[in-house]
Amino acid sequence: MRQLAEDAGLSYGVLRSWAMGRRTPTAENLSRMAEGFDHRAERLQRIAGELRDAAKHRA
Structure with missing residues (x-):
């Protein structure tokens, strides 16, 4: 929830x-x-x- 608040430019307290x-x-x-x-x-x-690319390189 803190990350969403940050991503949206809102305070955590408001979101909560x-x-x-x-x-x-x-x-x-x-x-x-x-x-x-x-x-x-x-x-x-x-x-x-990025994970898919890494998996391809390991195969």
Whole structure:
């Protein structure tokens, strides 16, 4: 959750308060969170590609 907050440019405390139901995110913050997920997905796809390349070189 901390990494997602960082990726989205939000504070961990804000993200945690949403998760606990204490606050409701604005439309702008939902968009920022979506961008954070996009950023994380791109990073994971890059890592997956690197792992596949490494596996090919070991075979």
